[in-house]
Amino acid sequence: MITTSALQVRFGDTTALHPLDLDLPAGRIYGLLGRNGAGKTTLLSTLAGFRRPSGGTVELAGVPVFDDVRATTRICLIRDDGVPGDPTDTLRDNLAMAAILRPGFDTAYAAELMEKFALPRRKTLRTLSRGQRSAFGIVVGLASRADLTMFDEAHLGLDAPSRQLFHDELLRDYLDRPRTVILSTHLIEEQSPLFEQVLILHEGRLLLRADVDELRARGVSVTGPQQVVDDFVFGLTVLAQRRLGPTKEVTVFGGLDDERRALADRYGLQLGPVALQDLFIHLTGGAV
Numbered sequence: 001m002i003t004t005s006a007l008q009v010r011f012g013d014t015t016a017l018h019p020l021d022l023d024l025p026a027g028r029i030y031g032l033l034g035r036n037g038a039g040k041t042t043l044l045s046t047l048a049g050f051r052r053p054s055g056g057t058v059e060l061a062g063v064p065v066f067d068d069v070r071a072t073t074r075i076c077l078i079r080d081d082g083v084p085g086d087p088t089d090t091l092r093d094n095l096a097m098a099a100i101l102r103p104g105f106d107t108a109y110a111a112e113l114m115e116k117f118a119l120p121r122r123k124t125l126r127t128l129s130r131g132q133r134s135a136f137g138i139v140v141g142l143a144s145r146a147d148l149t150m151f152d153e154a155h156l157g158l159d160a161p162s163r164q165l166f167h168d169e170l171l172r173d174y175l176d177r178p179r180t181v182i183l184s185t186h187l188i189e190e191q192s193p194l195f196e197q198v199l200i201l202h203e204g205r206l207l208l209r210a211d212v213d214e215l216r217a218r219g220v221s222v223t224g225p226q227q228v229v230d231d232f233v234f235g236l237t238v239l240a241q242r243r244l245g246p247t248k249e250v251t252v253f254g255g256l257d258d259e260r261r262a263l264a265d266r267y268g269l270q271l272g273p274v275a276l277q278d279l280f281i282h283l284t285g286g287a288v
């Protein structure tokens with residue numbers, strides 16, 4: 001369990017995180033969403049003990065994370081801007097160092113992942129391509145098997161097959177060895193199937209925390225012939241609209257009562273769950 005109490009981070013005049021009380025029970029995958037500058041990286045760095053809070057505390061299972069190896073060796077944060085390790089060392093040496101630093105590191109699993117991501121063991125970290133660097137970060141992040149594992153936009157630069165591999169491996173390994181995972185991402189629709197719970201940060205505050213299923217039920221997608229859909233959603237809060245030839249899909253905010261559902265059925269309209277991205281844009285005040 002990771003717990004924050006009145007956690008606050010300021011950079012000069014900028015308050016990146018307003019006092020935040022948060023408890024994240026262990027053994028779940030959390031999605032951390034927020035617009036640019038919302039405070040996601042600041043929060044994750046502080047949870048990892050990389051940054052001293054301006055106020056308040058962060059504890060992992062009761063142990064303060066800042067400057068305490070009892071907690072930091074159980075935490076792994078993979079950031080978008082680089083892999084933990086020495087850029088002038090080979091990947092092989094960097095993996096050996098990770099194994100020394102992290103008690104839960106699984107060398108055999110790291111070797112398996114290196115193969116799967118086709119990473120060159122003899123190359124130095126700094127000579128890797130952008131996507132290869134991300135892939136190496138993911139290898140370290142997964143093989144560390146840390147109690148608290150966080151990926152901060154760690155997929156940046158990865159091609160689609162590698163992102164799929166990341167998802168598959170994360171899910172497989174998590175199911176074998178449940179731990180707490182936080183994924184910060186702007187690829188909401190792509191990564192949301194992994195989330196059990198979503199946290200939305202907005203302007204340094206926690207705007208929303210909800211289970212994914214509950215969130216998807218906060219809106220409805222309505223699909224059918226354009227004119228019929230337009231008539232049906234008249235007066236409702238429209239979050240997004242998409243056209244595909246004569247067919248239209250409209251996402252509306254809020255649930256539909258039984259009467260409206262019966263009406264949709266009579267008109268032959270299809271109803272489905274809301275796309276998290278549409279809801280996210282609506283909740284964080286973006287343009288539709």
Ligand SMILES: Nc1ncnc2c1ncn2[C@@H]1O[C@H](COP(=O)(O)OP(=O)(O)OP(=O)(O)O)[C@@H](O)[C@H]1O
Binds near residue numbers: 014015034035037039
């Ligand atoms: N080292 C720093 N010095 C000054 N201000 C900072 C520093 N790091 C972050 N900030 C500010 O803190 C706020 C939160 O930044 P943060 O990087 O946590 O956002 P983010 O949600 O991760 O954004 P993005 O999605 O763009 O990566 C922003 O206003 C940012 O400008």
